[in-house]
Amino acid sequence: MNDSKLIARRKAILGPTYQNFYDKPLHLVRGSGTKLWDVDGREYIDSYNNVVSVGHCHPHVVEALCKQAATLNTHTRYLHEGIVELGEMLVARMPAAIDTCIFNCTGSEANDLATQIARHVTGNQGVAVTEASYHGVSELTRRLSTDSYPAQDRPDWLAVIEPPNLYRGPYRRDDPEAAQKYLQQACQQFDLLEARGHKLAAVMIDLVWDSNGPLVSPPEYLLGLCAEVRKRGGLVIADEVQSGYCRSGEHWWTSDVYGLEPDILTCGKPMGAGHPLALMATKRAIIDDYASQYHYFSTFGGNPVSAAVGKAVIEVIEAEGLLQNAHETGAYLEAGLRDLAAQHECIGDLQGRGLFWGLDMVTDRTARTPFSEIQMRHLGSLIAEQGVITGTSGRYGQILKLRPPLVFSRTDADKVLAALDSALHKLEI
């Protein structure tokens, strides 16, 4: 089908902030499980979209959505079982000490509120984030997203620390003191922040450093970082929009993988399998302090329909054993990716866990020269031609990102690995 008319209409009505993946945009019309179909009936395996955490159009989620939407959809100023049940289900799966849920619609809203609360309860204004971080699109969370604007525009209350990238960062796997050195770099930034007159309200960390990777941190670095932030009076905010909801294959939350005990945990994307549902969860003492001065009300957040969807997603994850699947299929996928890396020089590094993997693409293994944007677009298109949807990420846009729905199977993994192999061979010709 010729999409040029639709593309022109889209440009006319939505304007230039709307970007498409792929030079020839995918025009998708149907999804089911890990499969997507385009307008010409072409089938794709989705190895990118984590938002549809339990797979595209999962019947149990759709049923819960439709049933509640046909029954009642109000807001949280009336009493309703749904939000209470969803909150209880979430807290039961949360890191210890997290006992209170506030629902909103997007990860941006959750991170924005988390930062407001951290500033209120600490009385401090400083916030630490990593280089090339992404935490949202509100004014505040955009300032926390160092990948989204020029470094010279950074506010003076922002401390920017190096993500622990052991392949590409300043300190690498061959350095036994890498963790310690990353921590020292963070402390220097905290010192500079304090010298600028700002104490730390919080560190906000995406626990897979999605826009850098994914990355896997030395645990001692991450735990040391959190201890340092607390020592300086700040809170630890775990941004689990990317890393949460069983993505790691080890725990519901990557906080628990590291043994990190955050003061505030945020989530969004996977919670509603596509329905706008997000969460800021924290400890009761923190929210009591905040509530003594501020109210918070989200018109749509945690409404009966959102709550029904949120519950259904958790039910599917547990009924279908998707944490275990992320672990097992993730290990299978990892093994296949390591085989590919052994065969293809252009895969410089492989990091990730569970069902979240990144291939650091290089033109030169020794120099670790990252693929250019054009090379990455070409690679993505070659893979898409094989019927597989992937994504890109990374500080230089050089990461080929695999982050499929949690229902991803071994058969899916085989097809994705074959498509990658074929695309990489074509690239090397």
Added chain:
Amino acid sequence: MNDSKLIARRKAILGPTYQNFYDKPLHLVRGSGTKLWDVDGREYIDSYNNVVSVGHCHPHVVEALCKQAATLNTHTRYLHEGIVELGEMLVARMPAAIDTCIFNCTGSEANDLATQIARHVTGNQGVAVTEASYHGVSELTRRLSTDSYPAQDRPDWLAVIEPPNLYRGPYRRDDPEAAQKYLQQACQQFDLLEARGHKLAAVMIDLVWDSNGPLVSPPEYLLGLCAEVRKRGGLVIADEVQSGYCRSGEHWWTSDVYGLEPDILTCGKPMGAGHPLALMATKRAIIDDYASQYHYFSTFGGNPVSAAVGKAVIEVIEAEGLLQNAHETGAYLEAGLRDLAAQHECIGDLQGRGLFWGLDMVTDRTARTPFSEIQMRHLGSLIAEQGVITGTSGRYGQILKLRPPLVFSRTDADKVLAALDSALHKLEI
């Protein structure tokens, strides 16, 4: 049914930021059109909830939601007809010169982005809002919400102007120069802002001043205000979350009621009839300027399901003639309210239009002493006992607010008027 256990569980899991309407919270379980039913089967007429713009659980909206949720739900980085069609439908109904849509999930997000864009394109930081305004809960929009935090915490880039309340404000209906005087007051605030070193990026106006009223402005004040803002280099942002979507009974947008031509128009609540869908619409030159430096992507905003819901809501509004209904039933409701005001001394004033009315409740007509919070809660409970749901608003919480779904009928109006009459009689005993 005894809700005490559910209330206790709710408090335990959601914490103190979650407030309930009514001392004895309503436990609603079903909705249809303008009707709501509680857990004991008690029926209520909803004369408060504007979010369910086309009525609770409208079958056409539910069907569109379910059909699309069962088919595909991705995001706007793939091509899809839905968002393009929704954008085209909206722009066709927009004030002249507004030609470009950016979708997100909440009014907060729309207003936050609008302010970011206004600051970028003007190069200025100052923003003007009215006293007791409400524009959202993100860090930035909370600062724009002067009803949400103590006056001493206002940032120096904020100019706060008086809303044109001709009953309760400093200049009143009996003053033929009231409009001019409100404008002078605004200019003084703009001068003070500039003296603090901030030029105007924008004025953000809720065109019904919901948290003050609703209010009806002298057109010359509003148009004069916008001209003044533009003269000083700022943009005009019409926050139509409350005032838009046919609420006025005169035009789709209250901007068009006043002949105001905003640079940016935002909307949220009514667009998805409960589904989290919001909009920031503007002129192409503005978004082109912004896009030259920034991208914007909302994971959920304008996804295929949200777009299907948004389209269905517009289809219902037009198929059922709800703009006309807001006009006709609104006029009928107004006549009944004026009758009540003639009978009950405690109704100090009546303002509004279409299907949005506010009764300014007073203990003394001459002194215009507003009802206390306790008196308002008592009144609301008395009305609820008659099976009618209302709300409160206003700078002193003294406004009894009627803002029903747009499908509100004459029969509904009769029942609401009777309940008000009965409750007011009880109050006067």
